[in-house]
Amino acid sequence: MQDYLKGLNEPQREAVTHINGPLMIVAGAGSGKTKVLTTRIAHLLASGVDAFNILALTFTNKAAAEMKERIEKILGNSEARNLYIGTFHSVFARILRGEAHRIGYPNSFTIYDTDDSRSVIKTVVNELNLDDKHYKPNVVGSRISSAKNALIGPAEYATTHYIQQEDMRANRPAIAQIYAAYASRCFKNGAMDFDDLLLKMYELLNTFPEVLHKYQHKFKYIMIDEYQDTNTVQYQITKLLAAVHENICVVGDDAQSIYSFRGATIENILQFQKDYDDVKVVKLEQNYRSSQNIISVANEVIRNNKGQIPKNLWTENEHGEKIKLVRTMTDNDEGRFVADTIQEQKLRNHYHNSDFAILYRTNAQSRAFEESLRRMGIAYRIYGGTSFYQRKEVKDVLAYLRVIANTRDEEALKRIINYPVRGIGKTTIEKCVIIANEQNMTMFDVLQQAGTAGFKGSTLESLQNFVTMIRYFQSLLAEKNAYDVAVQVGKHTNIIKELFNDKTTEGLARYENVQELLNSIKEWTESPGNEDGEVGDKSLGAYLQQITLLTDADENKEDSDVVKLMTIHAAKGLEFGCVFVGGVEESIFPSGMSINTREELEEERRLFYVAVTRAKQRLWLSYANSRYRFGQLVQNDPSRFIEEMPDQYIDRSYAGGGARNHAGSEWGSGIERMQRGFGNTAASAEKRYGPPPAKKPSVQKRPEYMPPPPQSKVVTHQPSADFVASDTSQLQAGQRVEHQKFGFGKIASIEGSAHNPVATIQFEHNGEKKIMLNYAKLRIVE
DNA sequence: ACCTCTTACGTTTTT
């Protein structure tokens, strides 16, 4: 038997060794799904399948990168490089780069991110003389997006009865019109939004039999990860691709389907067996990740959902600790509790920062955690905030590159035509847009013929100079790589000099961000393969396309030891030793937006299931009595999901049991006393640590905080095995105590008020420290 | 044309 088959359990081996014909792997949380996927690919290769004939689709670049890495490890050679592994979006973008001309797009088409897309919608709404207060870009955009994901084009949208009824009911009858205008504008701009990458791929396969044939025979073996999260377009595409060989292997867990808002339909996995004859089904039910208590709770909660694929997740792991339920007074207390507990766990159980994750339902919840961690001096990183590439100054430079690669990109063109200021004012730009629309030309075409278009004098000169400049940049493309062109842009346009001369803090940060962008382009240019493992394509177009599909969660910068903060969505597929789930409250989790139908609620429950099953050893669920929302203090009940967890697995000692408010308030006030004592307010924290990263972005690509090195080196102390915090209310000078971190010491004096006593302690190895007795955990030795 | 102040609005979740 081949080496790689060792260490697989029976169902895993069954899945790995099934080569031909449709296969569905129902993989429970933590059941070794990635292991099976990667081993299966290795097995395919060992069985003589050519790497070039294998396609593996994932939802995140991170998952793709991990798979590739693990396959390389198993194979021990560079054959993995020839595999087509990537996200739906990046793989299709790559294919479309070669085929786009067939459907009227330039091969260096632009990819619009959500911001670009919203901006186009806004333009279109205004051009149609509709009220943009009523037709809000976000609302319209998500309608259009759902339509695209369901393979409904503008024409069908306008004629489909129930859709029109919905729009009429919402008093937005013109969405169909906007959709049509938006689609044709994107086309005119030579741009595809995220949904188009799927939609156009489908159109391509559906319209051109020779293209379909080509990829059907190229991808003889197809694997799809997270199949429960596929939407209609993705489903149809993979069905088309797999139609000839039917060597399609889908992996998923219906209990972890959490992307219906993006058009994912759980039906795809539930119905898979009906799509093909002779579907082999393998269930992976043994969990290798979590403790028994965690698995039991997860199973019990998810049981409240109807209509699942029956399965029984089990584990041989130990029972582990009970799940700790935590109630605090406010959201800030919640943050403090978490930061404090992390500190404590690090000391008590020898965890590292990287063993902890703080998960939440909405991004906005990160703030309270962030502040507390910062105060405690705990290094952390937030995943999924505003990405580096969305910063204005970065987008400006990228806009130049976009225009150079694709002059049809009107969004980018409007962004840079008068940046830096070159005397092309608002009126001129509007005139250009109008002419372009009337003559059905691109805006850049208008600029090229500015003279015939009726522009005169200095305006004409400015326009002509602009065109000449862009042309110059384009001419560089022939011999220079993306980095050299970008540098030329920075120099020639004076952008770099301008930012450099801005000596304000923000100006400095902007300058550094642009430098950072240039560095990243350079890095990309010099790296051997891009994210698809594709060798060679180092063109500007390729760079721009992959940049747009990059999320900040993708950079695998695992080197630094930090606590990770992210939404539960972002945490899917990951695992952590210790997990805190914050805001387990009604109207947050489940979200107030998702409690109107059974389907919505069940998805929230699946999300809860995902959150719980991220934890390997320890899990805390916290909820606050009241928290700030829209600047107002609101009160939420504990989440209904808490009631669904059987008592036997739960430790409620932090939730206050009967006297809940009492316990909560004591916690809160104790912490507050501590802060007053240290003068440790947000303001003083800023003095010590600098302003929070959210406010002052520097060169960092995403929020990341490393605490300053300690002023005096602390001699680390291993707490005694029997360490128990003593009652310190009667503590007197001269007594000997043990501190968790500073070790043994002698009380020199006790000061402070009665409710806020401060002890000055002479430690044996760490010198003199002032310790807040209300807070610190001290063991009285004698 | 640019900067500052005010107001309005928003919180699901992401490629």
Place this chain on the structure above:
DNA sequence: CGTAAGAGGT
């Protein structure tokens, strides 16, 4: 509460 877009002033 915090940000983003509009208004109004210089």
